[in-house]
Amino acid sequence: MELLIMSKARRKEKEREMRRNEIVDAAEKLFFSRGYENVKMEDIARELEMARATLYLSFKNKEDIYAAIAIRASNIVREMFQELNHKDLTGIEKIRYVATTYHEFYKKYTGYYMAYYHSGMFDYQNSPDLEELRRIRIGSFRMVVEAVREGIKDGSVRNDIDPVATTLVMLSMSNNALAISPVTKMYMENYGLNQDELYERTVDMMLQSIENLEQARRN
Structure with a gap:
């Protein structure tokens, strides 16, 4: 029974x-x-x-449904990022790999990217799906923070930066180059710049700002 x-x-x-x-x-x-x-x-x-x-x-509402979609998106991102564990790279190389992978995620899964990006505007209180989404996203964020710390340790990244603040700035810059505002699109069209080029230049500027140039010159 x-x-x-x-x-x-x-x-x-x-x-x-x-x-x-x-x-x-x-x-x-x-x-x-x-x-x-x-x-x-x-x-x-x-x-x-x-x-x-x-x-x-x-x-209970469409926010919870969107959170479930964002969880799918977050799991895709996490799986793509986990390939990093199988690569022998310096810290700065890991950061570039993550940035490139994030761009690939956006291009291949644009709808999921928008869910992943915009779901952050919802209140995480009293929602199991949003709490699960929060846990997954913090894990992905931590992976980048650890890459910055590894870079400081192996000398490929400057040792005078804060890993968490640096990761936040890089995330903001990356998303700004992907979720482009209408005004930015107008400027890009006027000067003949496409989104791929904008993202690549954004990543280059991010890495140049944190790279340990002395070690880079020695290598």
Whole structure:
């Protein structure tokens, strides 16, 4: 009897998980095609041919659904970054690798990038998905901080910088080169600069600002 009850509980849990994934799949399609701001819960319910009340059994609002999409995005980023563990690189080389990989993520998974980037505007309180997203993102951020620290230790990065503040500045600069404002796009078009070139120059300037030039000259 106890085994039967456990079996039913597992089946119900599996059904709940399948329903959540169906909702996230449908919402992902709408968010990526229309933009987050232009999608409502009723749009997602309509896409699924599901009653809104049923939708709310799985997610309390569209922020939570977007957080679930951002978790998918964060896991993609984390997997891409983990390739770094298999490479024998100096600290400064690791930072360039991460920056290049982040750009590849943006180009290959632009919709996921937008979810990853914009989900940071939500309140993490009282949301299991957002709390999970916070945990994953902090882990990815820590990986870059450690690369900066390794660079200081191996001499490829200046020893007079703060690893955390430096990582924050580099993250801000990277995102500014990817989530480009309309005004920046206007300037770029006027001077014939494309986004790939802007990002590459952004990365070059970031690394030049923290590189240990004395060691670079010796090498």
